[in-house]
Amino acid sequence: MKTYRFPAKKTWPELVKRPVFERKEISGLITEIFEAVEKDGDNALINFNKKFDKAITPHIAVSEAEINNSENEISDDLKRAIRQAKENILKFHASQITKTEKIETAKEVICWRENRAIEKVGIYIPGGTAPLFSTVLMLAVPANLAGCKEIILCTPPDRNGNINPAILFTAKLCGITKIFKTGGAQAIAAMTLGTTSIPKVYKIFGPGNQFVVAAKEYAQRYGVAIDMPAGPSEVLVIADRQAIPDFCAADLLSQAEHGSDSQVVFITTDLKIFTETIEAVEKQLGNLPRNEMARQALDHSIFILIDSIEEAFEFSNLYAPEHLILALEDFEKFIPMIDNAGSVFLGNYSCESAGDYASGTNHTLPTNAYARNYSGVSLDSFVKKITFQHLSKEGLENIGKTIEIMAEAEGLIAHKNAVSIRLK
Numbered sequence: 001m002k003t004y005r006f007p008a009k010k011t012w013p014e015l016v017k018r019p020v021f022e023r024k025e026i027s028g029l030i031t032e033i034f035e036a037v038e039k040d041g042d043n044a045l046i047n048f049n050k051k052f053d054k055a056i057t058p059h060i061a062v063s064e065a066e067i068n069n070s071e072n073e074i075s076d077d078l079k080r081a082i083r084q085a086k087e088n089i090l091k092f093h094a095s096q097i098t099k100t101e102k103i104e105t106a107k108e109v110i111c112w113r114e115n116r117a118i119e120k121v122g123i124y125i126p127g128g129t130a131p132l133f134s135t136v137l138m139l140a141v142p143a144n145l146a147g148c149k150e151i152i153l154c155t156p157p158d159r160n161g162n163i164n165p166a167i168l169f170t171a172k173l174c175g176i177t178k179i180f181k182t183g184g185a186q187a188i189a190a191m192t193l194g195t196t197s198i199p200k201v202y203k204i205f206g207p208g209n210q211f212v213v214a215a216k217e218y219a220q221r222y223g224v225a226i227d228m229p230a231g232p233s234e235v236l237v238i239a240d241r242q243a244i245p246d247f248c249a250a251d252l253l254s255q256a257e258h259g260s261d262s263q264v265v266f267i268t269t270d271l272k273i274f275t276e277t278i279e280a281v282e283k284q285l286g287n288l289p290r291n292e293m294a295r296q297a298l299d300h301s302i303f304i305l306i307d308s309i310e311e312a313f314e315f316s317n318l319y320a321p322e323h324l325i326l327a328l329e330d331f332e333k334f335i336p337m338i339d340n341a342g343s344v345f346l347g348n349y350s351c352e353s354a355g356d357y358a359s360g361t362n363h364t365l366p367t368n369a370y371a372r373n374y375s376g377v378s379l380d381s382f383v384k385k386i387t388f389q390h391l392s393k394e395g396l397e398n399i400g401k402t403i404e405i406m407a408e409a410e411g412l413i414a415h416k417n418a419v420s421i422r423l424k
Contacts, residue, residue, distance in 0.1 A: 108395030156183020
């Protein structure tokens with residue numbers, strides 16, 4: 001880990017840079033994968049499963065029997081936990097449903113906006129060493145609330161060609177039946193292009209590694225929308241003298257264990273908290289099963305001792321973290337200072353893991369400074385908003401002259417005539 005004591009502001013732009021990867025090399029591979037899927041469809045996916053995941057999958061689609069058997073393969077405690085998390089996520093996202101309101105902008109000119117669900121959506125769920133069944137909840141629950149007609153789920157198989165049972169159970173709980181054994185960039189290509197088994201979708205959701213991120217960006221060339229260009233996970237913690245170093249260390253490591261390309265940032269004004277948090281990170285790190293991966297993430301993570309909390313927020317807004325934790329005594333008074341963050345956790349007991357699993361907020365969030373211009377996934381992510389207007393004859397008379405003058409000034413006489421012909 002890299003430590004900085006009172007770094008000069010001119011060095012901040014360099015400090016907020018994320019770990020980088022070779023985009024040119026990845027771009028070439030993504031193009032090859034899309035071309036293979038476009039040409040060979042399911043067969044390409046079967047071959048990629050063998051090549052990348054060492055998995056033999058004669059069939060891409062998960063069978064109904066596999067989905068139903070998943071309930072017997074996980075503990076009752078886990079099933080109860082998933083159900084409780086689902087209820088909280090449902091409650092929070094249901095609060096985002098808005099009522100249609102008709103506005104009379106001028107007399108007899110009525111305008112309004114209505115939501116329509118995106119009909120076909122694709123959900124990508126990472127598998128491998130960390131099968132993120134919680135992400136199924138985060139994406140399927142708002143998709144169902146929005147009224148999406150078709151939800152496609154893709155996730156990589158294990159070496160035996162199976163899908164993690166917790167992913168299957170959660171998908172079934174959310175009413176998803178179209179589940180496919182394919183991961184990585186090839187899964188994104190399949191949902192973008194469509195294959196014999198996998199339907200083409202209109203928008204793709206879900207986190208992933210740098211290859212998945214690059215594939216989602218590439219998918220937009222085919223007219224498919226994506227939730228956001230989210231990549232490796234990250235967290236920034238701002239702490240004062242009342243922070244608890246063990247808590248701060250645990251939050252930092254919870255993100256570091258996601259992968260070697262994750263990044264964590266710790267900022268404090270207190271030297272004692274600064275030193276003790278670093279010590280707590282080293283102590284807790286040794287007890288983690290994924291400690292090697294977390295250690296690699298810590299190699300490019302930063303710990304900063306800074307002059308004031310106000311400066312800490314200035315740095316945080318420049319960094320624009322996916323997760324922002326305020327281990328501060330008077331955190332409420334600092335909330336207005338937050339301009340850029342994916343999701344914020346307030347006080348010593350609001351651990352980032354709460355948002356990852358069960359508090360109700362969504363954990364699919366912008367990373368790599370995209371919190372400057374993207375929001376996390378919400379109900380709105382799964383809908384389009386269509387505007388409507390109705391003008392009576394009187395309504396057109398009330399604004400017709402305005403339209404005619406503006407259209408003529410722009411040299412668009414047919415636009416003017418569309419009004420004039422009605423008013424004559």
